[in-house]
Amino acid sequence: MKTAAPTNVHLVLRVNGEEQQVSFAPYKTLLEVLREDMNLTGTKHGCELGECGACAVLVEGVPVLSCLALALDCEGRAIETVEGLASGGKLHPLQAAFADLGGAQCGYCTPGILMTAKALLEREPNPSRERIKEAISGNLCRCTGYQQIYESIEEAARTIQQGSKR
Amino acid sequence: MTKRFDVIGKPRRRVDGRAKVTGLTRFADDVMLPRMLHCKLLRSAHPHATIESIDVSRAQARPGVHLVLTGKDFPVTFGILPVTQDEYPLAPERVRYVGEPVAAIIARDEQTAFEALDLIDVQYRPLKTISDPKEALATPEPRIHSYGEQGNIHRLQALEFGDVNEALARADHVFEDLFFYEGNTHLPIEQHASVAAVDGEGKLTLWSSTQVPHYIHRALANALQIPPAHVRVIACPNGGGFGGKCDLHNHEIVVSKAAILLGRPVKICLTREEVFYMHRGRHPVLMRMRTGVTKDGKITGMHTQTLLDGGAYGGYGAASTFYTGVLQTVTYEIPRYKFDACRTFTNKPPCGPKRGHGTPQPRFGQEVQLDRIAEKLEIDPAELRLSIVAKPNTLTANWLKIGTIGLAECIRKVVASSDWKNKFRKLPEGRGVGLACGAYLCGAGLPIYWNKMPQSGVQLLIDRSGQVTVFCGATEIGQGSDDVLAAIVAEVLGIDAYDVRCVTGDTGLTPVDLGSYSSRVTVMMGNAAIQAAERLRELIARAAAEHMETLPENVGFAQGRVFRADDPGKPMSFREAIVLAEEKFGTLGSVGSYSPPRAPGRYKGAGVGPSPAYSYTACVVEAEVDRNTGWITVPKVWIAHDIGRAVNPVSARGQVEGSVYMGLGEALMEEQVFRRLPPKLSNALVHKIPSLLEYKSLTSLDMPEVFTELVEDPDPNCPFGAKEVGQGPLLPVMPAVANAVYDAIGVRIDELPITPDKVLAALEKKAKGETPRVGPESFPDVPYPEPMLVPPPWEGGDGNSVNTPRRRPVKKEALA
Known part of the structure; x- marks a missing residue:
């Protein structure tokens, strides 16, 4: 053989x-x-x-x-x-929001969702809740029930927009 | 309690939050060691067969293969419970389910190991297979195991607390219903992985995705017949557990043995298909419930009978069997209670604990039956429940001690937030609301092996740098146990949670904690942590008091400062106080430990069910049902959970919403089901859907909005009053869905999951004028033993049984 x-x-x-x-x-x-x-x-x-x-x-x-x-x-x-994702020691707004708002529980699906969300926010800086749901519908999470993930992405979108206005 | 907290109760980033969003959390499969080899397991394709021969010579000759192991390399049986040592790491002569490991290849890389599996020749002689409990009862021979009650019955239990027949006889109405709860599986996104290595001292270290490093430590040392002191088990943070990482698994023993034999690190990571076949998840349970009620809705007595499909091995099954009945009594006032349970062996992957361990199944039945009772009595289901909620600081019929109970408040909250009164029986056809409640343990009262030692230990080290390190065997499985530990220590010492370093889940470094199961961590680890931190604070206070010329009792700790409580204007820093204490007492450290209070029940079997506290939940689900397709959409869920006190409200809410998510999956789509291949294709019982694509779970598009409320009624047995939140909120979701479907379209689906085909079948029956119900039609004749009679507390009992029932023999004919 x-x-x-x-x-x-x-x-x-x-x-x-x-x-x-x-x-x-x-x-x-x-x-x-x-x-x-x-x-x-x-x-x-x-x-x-x-x-x-x-x-x-x-x-x-x-x-x-x-x-x-x-x-x-x-x-x-x-x-x-x-x-x-992070720049030096500074977390990306998505990372900060996921950590602060419960977007990550066990953290295992988190890297995949963070990257998917990053692509979404680069395409659509201010996505609706429905658009967020669609964007991450291919990422399974068994811990959170998704709500705190949506909220984290929305919070990051706000932070990024405020940052770019400054 | 009027004390204000600085850390407890504040919404915060969890202490391990940063690691989880940067990819730095090191899960078991992220452990990469020099010279590491890779392991793959050959698994049985037969559900039940004897192994005639195994020839590994071709595999051994394959370049890159370092070792081939088979059953003869593992003479000792194992099992997570001391009473069920019924498994071999690799089956030596008999396989009992498709997926059971029979040989292992250890090779230079995964691909080589995988390819070498095909070179192992195993000759099987198929045996008759048993696919479900009814078949198990009807087929005493061949026995899947030679131990157990009889035939293919693993466990039988029968307990009666007061004369239930008499209680039902004097009821105004007796309701008798059958329910079936299909099995489902944990589906953590992290597949199980383990790495074993022998260290420089010749001792074994196992890194593993496990929820219970202490139990694994004990069982692994026994399985390998090596001294426990030479074994170190490190529970890596789990990428989700949900109960699926609570057993000692075959692969953990195999890689450990291989690492010892080869003197090199050995890793295994299971494929998703293997995780499905390893299972250990929710038992399929058939239930019969008889409940007597007065015309105003008071329960006079209840009789629960359960029949469990245990799969091929014992695992935690002896405990699961008890859990299908023992917690039925802690929610409502039930003056008399009888409980019969039977667990059968079948030729399928073993079942075990999944979130709620054995209790979601009977909870489903009880809460759906209460919905029927309320309708018959023309009482609002919420009002009915409010009128029978158990009282605080009471004993149940089966001698469980209830402490605080915030259930009534939970019910009121969901009734208000969901606008229940304007929706129930009032929404247009096709839309409905359902309400249900639940209760759960805050830690199992007894460990899985008998001992009188603490169930959780915490050690604190602190030094002149101001660094506080806390050691505890508790395991981070995503639920936030490290954060709870840091928060509690920080609160007691008056410092920031992020200034506490957590070292957890490592049997080589940390004091014993029994693990992350039965929702025990916050309460047990938390109480141990308070004790350790208070002992340390006492030392610091004495040293600081001397310096401040006051009494130790007058020394306050808050926000990184130590001060005179009567003169807080001149604080010293926490670090300065540490230096004083280290000068006075030498190196600083402390320990704390926790054992739950002794439970009042004295009868045999009283050990399953007691807990330091019980958590309570109420839930309203709204459902929309499409009459043409049977498709159920859940637009919104309202849930209130009696948590005692939320240590970190962000994490607490996440646990509740995650429970709702998992509960909706169990209610609507998740099922671990098997099909029999045609005889020409081996007749095997194979998993219908062993993939993440086909095993349906909710995606973000399916998940409804959840409105979560936390009821905070601090429980004196719990640290800062904090009860569990990881499992309880799952329990009411499934029956609330079933009740909502009934409200929407007037059909009863007494069987989970409630899939569109069942909805359509029930609607068809309704259209034909038949009973609009889909669910089990009969309950087999189970040889339940004579019950052990234990008078309830209010009938003069002392917690002991008053008879010694004969458990055996039941005649074999009875089974036929």
Whole structure:
């Protein structure tokens, strides 16, 4: 039986604005490469089948389920993960709001929801409650019942808007 | 209590909030160690079979495979309860459900391990499979286990508190109803993961997604036959638990053994499908409830019978069996109560504790039946409940001690906020409201293994830097236990919660706490934390008093300052006070511990049900039912929870709303169900829907608005009066949905989940003039034993039984 491991690919991934050389088996998903080869364990997994949304990251600003994306396909594209949300020690308004208002309970679905919400607010700075519900409908959360997540996103939207007015 | 609090009761960012939003919380699968290997389990595709042979030679020869383990490597059985040591880490000669692990591959990476699974050859000889309790009762042979009551009955219980038949005979009305509650599963978004490693001293460390590190520590040491002192279990913060991470799981033992044998770290992370098959979730329960009432709605007596589908192993099932009956009495005045329960083995993944552990099922039945009673007696369901709410500081018929009870206030609140009086039976056809209540433990009174030691311990260290570190075995599963711990210590010491460092859930470092289950953490850990913090404060006060030339009793602590209470204008900083105390007493530390009060019941079985306090909840659900599709939409839920006191109202509200969410899932869509493959395809009982896509749960688009109110009636047994909030608010949701559906379209769905097909079937019956009901039609003949007779407190009892019922034998023919 043939058992040779597939030859690794070597390429540069641009994650959170930093370019990094990575070497990995070509079948690996973006999720696996982020977590296992780049030690970016902030991105989570709940199914590896594209069903729960826990692994959502942004690729060129668009939420992508990293468990369904081949890392190979992401070469040269801008990838954003939860690790890149804060600027230095300062939390992103979404992070601050989720922490303050109960948007994160166990915190496991949180990175995926934060990234999805970031994409939403960049597209629509002042989304309605209905738009928020639609945007995160692919992210399952078993803890919160979603209400405090909506409120966190709304609070972050207000903070960002106030910040940009200043 | 007039004292104002600085930390308790204030809405705050939880102390671990920042870690959770930055991706820094380290869950078990985030633990990556040098030289780490990866484990995969081969699981049985047969629901019931003997293993004729296992050949692992091809797998062993595969490059990259370091170790293959099978049942012969694990001679010792395990089980989370001392009374049910019925599982093997890897099944040696017999499998009892699809998904039971039979072999393990440890390889250089997950992919290699996964591929090597196919190289293991297992020969099975299929046995007759048992799919549900009725089949289990009718099929005493082959026995799934050689232990248990008889045949395929795992447990039988029968308890009678006063003569219930007599109580029903003198009732004006007796209601008898059958209900069925389908099983469902926890579905934490985090799949279970574990990493085991041997440290430099040759001792084992296990990082795991577990809610109960102490129990795992004990059981793991026993399963591996190594001294507990050489085992350290670290409960990583759980990505949701809900009861699904309370058992010692096969994979935890397997990776531990592999790490010991290989001298290298070994990790496993289950796939989502494996999590479904591992289960340990809500038992499917068939129920018969007989309740006698007077014409003005007072209950004269109640008889609850339950039949549980336990799945293939014991697990927590002995406790679950009791919980399908024992808490029926703490909500309303029930002068006489009888409870029969039976748990059967079936060839399905084992059931166990899920949020509410055994109590949501009978609660559903009780609250739907009360809705029927109210209608028959022409009393408003809210008024009926208000007139029978249990009284504070009383004993129940089954000798449970109720302390504070804020239920009446909860009912009044949801009646007002939901505009109940203008909606009930008044909304247009197709729309309706339903009301229900619930009650839950604030911690199980007894640990799962018999001992007289504390159930929670807290240790405090404090040094001249002003740093306060609190150690406790309690486990953060998302509910905010670290935040409760920090808040309580901070409140007592007069400092900021964020100045307290929490070290929790690590059996190598932290004092024993029994774990995050039975809603015990706030009360038990909280009381231990108060004791530890007060002891430390006493030392600091004595040192500061000397310096301030006053008495220790006159030293105040608040907002990071220590001051003379009679002259607060000249405070010293908390840190300055610590230095004084360290000068006077040497290195500073303290411990605190907590044991619940002894319960008054003395009969055998009285250990399940007692709690230091009970929480109460009332809920109104509004429902819209589409008569053409049977689809139920819930636009809004109003819920009020008697929490005693909210330690952090942000987290408390989150627990209530999360409970509503999970309750609506159980009411409307979630079900852990199995189907039998055709005989030519093995006849196996396989999970119908082992994926997150097909196992339906509410998404953000389905979740209604929830209006949450907290009723704060501080309970003297609880820290700062704080009761539980993690489980109780789930309980009334399911029956409130069922009652709302009845109000909307006049049909009774006595079976959960209430899916559109059942609604349509009931509407069809209604249209034909038949009884507009869908639910169980019969209750099988269960060989419940003679009941143990325990007179209730008001009938002269002392909490002991007055008979010694013969439990066995029941003749085998009775089962046929």
